[in-house]
Amino acid sequence: MQIAGQKCKICDKVILMASDATWCARCKTTVHIECLTDRQGVCPVCAKPLDRPEQHFYYSKFCSVCGARNTPPKSNCSNCGNATQWDSEEEYVAFRCHVMASSRSQMFIGLVQIGFGLLVVMGYLLALGLLLQSGRWFVSGLVIFAVIYLLGRGGKNFWNGWCMRSFE
Ligand SMILES: [Zn+2]
Ligand SMILES: [Zn+2]
Ligand SMILES: [Zn+2]
Numbered sequence: 001m002q003i004a005g006q007k008c009k010i011c012d013k014v015i016l017m018a019s020d021a022t023w024c025a026r027c028k029t030t031v032h033i034e035c036l037t038d039r040q041g042v043c044p045v046c047a048k049p050l051d052r053p054e055q056h057f058y059y060s061k062f063c064s065v066c067g068a069r070n071t072p073p074k075s076n077c078s079n080c081g082n083a084t085q086w087d088s089e090e091e092y093v094a095f096r097c098h099v100m101a102s103s104r105s106q107m108f109i110g111l112v113q114i115g116f117g118l119l120v121v122m123g124y125l126l127a128l129g130l131l132l133q134s135g136r137w138f139v140s141g142l143v144i145f146a147v148i149y150l151l152g153r154g155g156k157n158f159w160n161g162w163c164m165r166s167f168e
Pocket of ligand 2: 024025026027028029043044045046047050051
């Protein structure tokens, strides 16, 4: 949750540093840690002990960007700095759904490109067969380039999507 820039519900001042503040996981009220201590840790909205967000934090096992392992769990990836912490398991699950959806579309795009590449190969072989019969055949650089491009691109997209599937 973005807490810098929000108002503290206890002293009504704007929170400047996220590290000086916390929030109630139950009602999403933001407060200064110092103000909360002055009120014996009671949430100003719930009038109950503040539901500490740290208890709900959820960490992904891997980094969603570079795939590095996130053990022991940290809030950011030790390899690339990408966020690996969510405010709750629900938010993590929603994010994971999003990753899986883009993984599927990446793999689909990759397969379509590979399919087109193979289609070009087949079309070219067919044309080559006909040309060979007439004794005038040639190798088109453009076709080779298109095939390498399509297969390379498709393979890369498919592989990216495949790797994303293992995100958890
Ligand atoms: Zn305050
Ligand atoms: Zn509360
Ligand atoms: Zn990373």
